[in-house]
Amino acid sequence: MSxxxxxxxYGWRPGLRVGVGLSLAVxxxxxxxxxxxxxxxxPPVATIVCxxxxxxxGGQLALLTAMAAGSGxxxxxxAATLINLRFLPMGVAVAGSLTGPAWQRAxxxxxxxxxxxxxxxQGNGRYDxxxxxxxxxxxxxxxxxxxxxxxxAAPPPALVESLGxxxxxxxxxxxxxxxxxxxxxxxxxxxSLAVLLTGGLLLVAPTGVAVLLSSLAAFIVLIGRNRSGPxxxxxxxxxxxxxxxxxxxx
Amino acid sequence: MNIWIAIAGxxxxxxxxxxxxxxxxxxxALPPHVSLxxxxxxxxxxxxxxxxxxxxxxxxxxxxxxxxxxxxxxxxWLLGRSQIACIVAGVIVxxxxxxxx
Numbered sequence: 001m002s003x004x005x006x007x008x009x010y011g012w013r014p015g016l017r018v019g020v021g022l023s024l025a026v027x028x029x030x031x032x033x034x035x036x037x038x039x040x041x042x043p044p045v046a047t048i049v050c051x052x053x054x055x056x057x058g059g060q061l062a063l064l065t066a067m068a069a070g071s072g073x074x075x076x077x078x079a080a081t082l083i084n085l086r087f088l089p090m091g092v093a094v095a096g097s098l099t100g101p102a103w104q105r106a107x108x109x110x111x112x113x114x115x116x117x118x119x120x121x122q123g124n125g126r127y128d129x130x131x132x133x134x135x136x137x138x139x140x141x142x143x144x145x146x147x148x149x150x151x152x153a154a155p156p157p158a159l160v161e162s163l164g165x166x167x168x169x170x171x172x173x174x175x176x177x178x179x180x181x182x183x184x185x186x187x188x189x190x191x192s193l194a195v196l197l198t199g200g201l202l203l204v205a206p207t208g209v210a211v212l213l214s215s216l217a218a219f220i221v222l223i224g225r226n227r228s229g230p231x232x233x234x235x236x237x238x239x240x241x242x243x244x245x246x247x248x249x250x
Numbered sequence: 251m252n253i254w255i256a257i258a259g260x261x262x263x264x265x266x267x268x269x270x271x272x273x274x275x276x277x278x279a280l281p282p283h284v285s286l287x288x289x290x291x292x293x294x295x296x297x298x299x300x301x302x303x304x305x306x307x308x309x310x311x312x313x314x315x316x317x318x319x320x321x322x323x324x325x326x327w328l329l330g331r332s333q334i335a336c337i338v339a340g341v342i343v344x345x346x347x348x349x350x351x
Binding site: 053081090098106109110112163171180191193211216217218 | 338
């Protein structure tokens with residue numbers, strides 16, 4: 001029964017509440033990022049600055065993974081960029097709900113995070129920007145502080161392995177991947193092909209190249225889809241958050 | 251130095267990706283085929299990153315003890331558990347497996 005005392009679903013306060021829950025999920029991932037980056041030889045300050053200015057779990061992990069495997073900056077940036085490309089349609093989706101001149105909307109769009117974006121959706125293509133701001137405002141310090149903790153307490157590789165912490169990143173990628181199955185047509189086909197493609201490429205090409213070329217799986221499946229008939233047309237905004245779960249900061 | 255260049259580059263790219271829609275497009279939507287391609291990149295890249303994490307260059311990093319943990323994560327995801335619950339359970343299974351072998 002909903003009465004006049006029902007708590008509002010949108011606005012700063014509801015956004016902050018959502019953000020606290022999301023922060024609990026992103027914090028351990030941030031700790032793991034800080035620890036792994038330190039173990040792989042990233043300078044502590046650079047690791048923390050990375051979390052502060054990039055604020056994107058998927059992108060940061062892609063960058064770290066590629067660079068740790070010896071890929072150059074262009075390849076590592078390419079892999080990280082492809083992961084973060086999903087923010088493009090998410091930004092398009094919220095564009096009509098953001099107020100102010102273009103530069104102000106561009107700044108406001110920086111608060112787009114997967115969980116915040118989803119929490120701000122009001123239906124009918126509208127988003128509540130205060131909810132999104134509130135949810136993101138809590139996650140940013142959690143992400144940075146988690147990274148600091150990971151850097152400071154960076155456990156040695158043997159301890160990382162015995163504590164199962166080396167499962168955190170593949171596990172994180174796995175849940176994001178599974179989340180994408182819910183919203184992206186033929187995602188399972190795309191992922192299966194990408195697994196085969198990447199697995200094979202890792203034997204003959206550098207890691208960064210393998211990651212970048214895994215994106216070809218999407219094109220191959222989409223080409224096959226077009227040849228066998230269009231099926232469901234792509235819906236702008238549909239599944240824009242796919243590939244990232246509520247636990248990913250950005 | 252390369253690390254700093256990569257961090258700065260990714261920060262700028264991330265800013266531009268997020269800002270493009272609200273700053274330039276306003277209320278207009280992406281063309282459907284462009285939107286579909288952008289969406290479809292996510293599962294491909296995530297699967298690629300997953301495999302890289304599991305296998306490593308030339309498959310040198312493969313460690314079978316990760317697999318039971320990943321399997322548990324998949325099962326719990328199917329049961330609708332939260333992202334963090336899935337990962338924590340997977341880590342626990344991984345610890346147990348490694349303690350046993």
